[in-house]
Amino acid sequence: MVDFIDQNIIEIRERIRASAKLSGRDPAEIKLMGVSKTHPAEYMLSAAGKLDILGENRVQEAADKRLDWPSEERTPWHLIGHLQRNKARKALDIFDLIETVDSLGLARMLDRILTETDAYSFPVYIEVNMSGELTKSGVVPQEAASLLERMMQYCPRLSVEGLMTIGPNSDDKGDIRKAFEGLRLIRDELRSLSGLHLPELSMGMSSDFEIAVEEGSTIVRIGSGIFGRRSAG
Numbered sequence: 635m636v637d638f639i640d641q642n643i644i645e646i647r648e649r650i651r652a653s654a655k656l657s658g659r660d661p662a663e664i665k666l667m668g669v670s671k672t673h674p675a676e677y678m679l680s681a682a683g684k685l686d687i688l689g690e691n692r693v694q695e696a697a698d699k700r701l702d703w704p705s706e707e708r709t710p711w712h713l714i715g716h717l718q719r720n721k722a723r724k725a726l727d728i729f730d731l732i733e734t735v736d737s738l739g740l741a742r743m744l745d746r747i748l749t750e751t752d753a754y755s756f757p758v759y760i761e762v763n764m765s766g767e768l769t770k771s772g773v774v775p776q777e778a779a780s781l782l783e784r785m786m787q788y789c790p791r792l793s794v795e796g797l798m799t800i801g802p803n804s805d806d807k808g809d810i811r812k813a814f815e816g817l818r819l820i821r822d823e824l825r826s827l828s829g830l831h832l833p834e835l836s837m838g839m840s841s842d843f844e845i846a847v848e849e850g851s852t853i854v855r856i857g858s859g860i861f862g863r864r865s866a867g
């Protein structure tokens with residue numbers, strides 16, 4: 635339906651494949667998420683069958699887009715924006731996975747809501763703020779281990795399956811690489827501390843996904859590179 639989107643997806647997949655090859659990885663390990671924020675639901679729907687994951691950073695925007703969503707279209711939806719506690723219930727309802735758990739308070743609230751439903755486990759990632767930028771959410775790297783430990787203790791219905799980060803706002807490729815490498819190293823450390831598998835590393839966006847793939851990303855989150863530029867605001 636929207637030709638330029640199909641073409642962009644083909645090109646992004648090709649670049650993922652090239653970066654994976656360069657770093658000796660199997661391209662099949664890397665999932666492509668399309669992030670259609672501010673773009674119409676039709677864009678997302680036309681792309682859904684060619685994407686592995688659909689990402690939204692606002693609960694309400696996702697809810698609106700899902701209103702007329704065909705039930706046979708089953709590509710999973712991930713929340714990738716900061717989650718306010720008053721939207722937690724709605725987020726659990728709409729999304730298949732929440733990538734942005736960054737505090738014990740939020741985790742406990744999600745867990746408590748889940749206990750009101752049937753016995754049931756819900757997949758999440760912990761968001762880590764690797765850049766130290768105050769505008770970004772995420773737990774600071776030094777606190778990731780204790781957050782995971784407490785979630786394992788207090789939030790039995792949350793299944794932590796990986797980590798997520800947003801790369802630094804920088805043109806310096808060295809800084810960007812350091813952030814992604816850092817997330818992978820934290821994952822390795824948490825893995826040995828917790829015994830959890832933690833297979834997923836959600837990192838890399840339109841401007842930096844190739845570096846993320848070289849550093850071990852398993853999910854790249856692409857917005858403008860697939861759907862075109864967003865209007866500001």
Ligand SMILES: *Cc1c(COP(=O)(O)O)cnc(C)c1O
Binds near residue numbers: 855856859
């Ligand atoms: C918007 C957004 C993306 C995609 O950004 P692009 O630079 O357009 O690819 C990825 N991740 C998060 C968390 C976002 O908010």
